[in-house]
Amino acid sequence: MGTVVDAPAVVAEEVTENMLGGKKVTAVFVLGGPGSGKGTQCANIVEHFGFTHLSAGDLLRAEIKSGSENGTMIENMIKEGKIVPSEVTIKLLQEAMIKNENDKFLIDGFPRNEENRAAFENVTKISPAFVLFFDCSEKEMEKRLLGRNQGRVDDNIETIKKRFKTFVESSLPVIEHYNSRDKVKKIDAAKPIPEVFEDVKTIFAPYAPKAE
Ligand SMILES: Nc1ncnc2c1ncn2[C@@H]1O[C@H](COP(=O)(O)OP(=O)(O)OP(=O)(O)O)[C@@H](O)[C@H]1O
Numbered sequence: 001m002g003t004v005v006d007a008p009a010v011v012a013e014e015v016t017e018n019m020l021g022g023k024k025v026t027a028v029f030v031l032g033g034p035g036s037g038k039g040t041q042c043a044n045i046v047e048h049f050g051f052t053h054l055s056a057g058d059l060l061r062a063e064i065k066s067g068s069e070n071g072t073m074i075e076n077m078i079k080e081g082k083i084v085p086s087e088v089t090i091k092l093l094q095e096a097m098i099k100n101e102n103d104k105f106l107i108d109g110f111p112r113n114e115e116n117r118a119a120f121e122n123v124t125k126i127s128p129a130f131v132l133f134f135d136c137s138e139k140e141m142e143k144r145l146l147g148r149n150q151g152r153v154d155d156n157i158e159t160i161k162k163r164f165k166t167f168v169e170s171s172l173p174v175i176e177h178y179n180s181r182d183k184v185k186k187i188d189a190a191k192p193i194p195e196v197f198e199d200v201k202t203i204f205a206p207y208a209p210k211a212e
């Protein structure tokens, strides 16, 4: 009985065509703790594999700067290491994907919790090709964040501790969700940047631009 009920949902997930604004898109979710190196490696992937990088955190910070009515709420959430309501972040991601001519996207720092994950799937009907997970110890991530020097309001020890807690409590379960569906490709992100990228390159080899 359970099998009969469950089967259609599984089939639907497998055959999903990721259509958005009239184009078929490939989306890779890039996840990992704060300071694990998501943004750094996304920049390398963009250069070598022609993806467009959409960082949910960057989009939220741009929204604050734009003077949006949600700006104060977003800034407060970021300072507290909390996750902004999905409707806000999904709207920003969806607009960015539609506006961009590319059809291959790295979605960095999203989905950050179960609400993000379920709402994105419901609204966009997009499921990720895979989830790239940068695995790194808190000790190493803390060192990196305190040395980042980009003037971020959340790169202070008090907020960093809160971000780690949010990651463990809310984001790791999302990675578990995809892991149980064999969608997670885990990378040892504690290694030096070029070595991490060697591992990333192996994963992205199927997406290498064709030689002319
Ligand atoms: N493998 C690495 N080894 C040492 N330092 C690194 C490594 N990867 C990134 N860094 C440095 O660590 C800092 C954080 O990296 P990055 O901004 O890419 O992390 P992130 O995962 O995007 O963090 P956040 O979630 O806070 O946006 C940067 O200063 C970056 O130069």
Ligand SMILES: Nc1ccn([C@@H]2O[C@H](COP(=O)(O)O)[C@@H](O)[C@H]2O)c(=O)n1
Binding pocket: 034, 055, 056, 057, 058, 060, 077, 078, 079, 081, 082, 083, 084, 085, 089, 108, 109, 110, 111, 112, 116, 154, 163
């Ligand atoms: N899906 C998301 C992503 C991010 N946030 C908020 O932005 C902060 C910074 O994100 P980074 O990926 O740049 O580290 C994060 O701590 C959250 O406060 C979010 O709410 N939802």
Ligand SMILES: [Mg+2]
Binding pocket: 038, 039, 055, 057
């Ligand atoms: Mg980042």
